[in-house]
Amino acid sequence: MPAKIADRASARERLLAAAGELFYEEGVHSVGIDRVIERAGVAKATLYHAFGSKDELIRAYLQARHAATRERMMRELAARYRTPRERLVGVFEVQGLSFAQPGFRGCAFISASAEARPGSTVEEVADEYRSWVRSLFLDLAREAGATDPERLARQLVLLYDGAGISAWMDRDPTAAAAAGTVAQGLVDAATDPS
Amino acid sequence: MPAKIADRASARERLLAAAGELFYEEGVHSVGIDRVIERAGVAKATLYHAFGSKDELIRAYLQARHAATRERMMRELAARYRTPRERLVGVFEVQGLSFAQPGFRGCAFISASAEARPGSTVEEVADEYRSWVRSLFLDLAREAGATDPERLARQLVLLYDGAGISAWMDRDPTAAAAAGTVAQGLVDAATDPS
């Protein structure tokens, strides 16, 4: 009964889904290969055929998470807000949605980076994610006509990260709203012509 | 030559010093007991006699770090600034000092919490640290006569965490200064009678 058409295409996907759950819930370091293949219902050799090593599986896990986060953010921002100014603050509202989701365990990239050595695969993918967050704010700040977009973007990144830490470490999903309030003031100050 | 008077008193201290270096540099998870005892120049049995388990060694490491951070912050704040308002912003300047130190690897409590399970020892000690950070800002905000001290303290904690993340993940020691600038605005707005 193995190796059906649907299974063949989904072996990699099931591994990625299993890794996504386990790595995020318990950490890339704490979860062993055996746990991943068990949940995916896949043989060990298949994992190594598909990814080559645990390190590459972690990379794929983080890249998938980056893509999902990015797509969700862009989708929600487009659906909920119209102007760049609204979207700059709206980022924190969308962030607040993920904080409220059951099983929220903080930023996956921060957690994965915790015990990553300089130059590691994790650091690479985390850097890509950090660049995206930064450019998300920077692009919107430019579109909003901020007097100093780099400065505003940097400030908003501080708040974005701070909210993520507080939501996680203090188990406070409302941190995003608090950050959004501060962000609103910063956006107003940076875009008001007065 | 073993078991001299100085050695006896310092066996625990040498273990704590070795753990402090290794755990912070490479993570509590990645560093094994053998590495710690090797650097401390101590037998394995001595470690287990002194701490009972690796988990308790990690607790002692984090508690020592908490105490050192707290004492340094209080000392620098008292030496550099006079008014509570100055100190509220001064926290970020002191934070910036640690960012600039060689070997800075981010907040030890965040890193240690990354793969810690709910209810673990690490979570306990991290909670104590988080409470201290919060009360540091809250006490100063009250002394400064802020209209809403809880609100101001919460906002400053967001910036404090955000700066820590940016300094670490983006390798940007100047994040503290950027956070301090935003903090100044928030403090002004929360304490100006206008």
Added chain:
DNA sequence: GCCACTCTAGACAGACCGGTCTGGTAAAGT
């Protein structure tokens, strides 16, 4: 002189790690 204590050195146990390899099975391509 002797006991109690603290320490070192290192073997050892039992579990788990990432990763390789073999063998067998079922479906797709020709």
Added chain:
DNA sequence: ACTTTACCAGACCGGTCTGTCTAGAGTGGC
């Protein structure tokens, strides 16, 4: 019908992990 491909199941390897245990050595109090 035959080959190729993709997969599963699981034994296996060498290494590392925490933690325990034995054996012995140096030191202070009595």
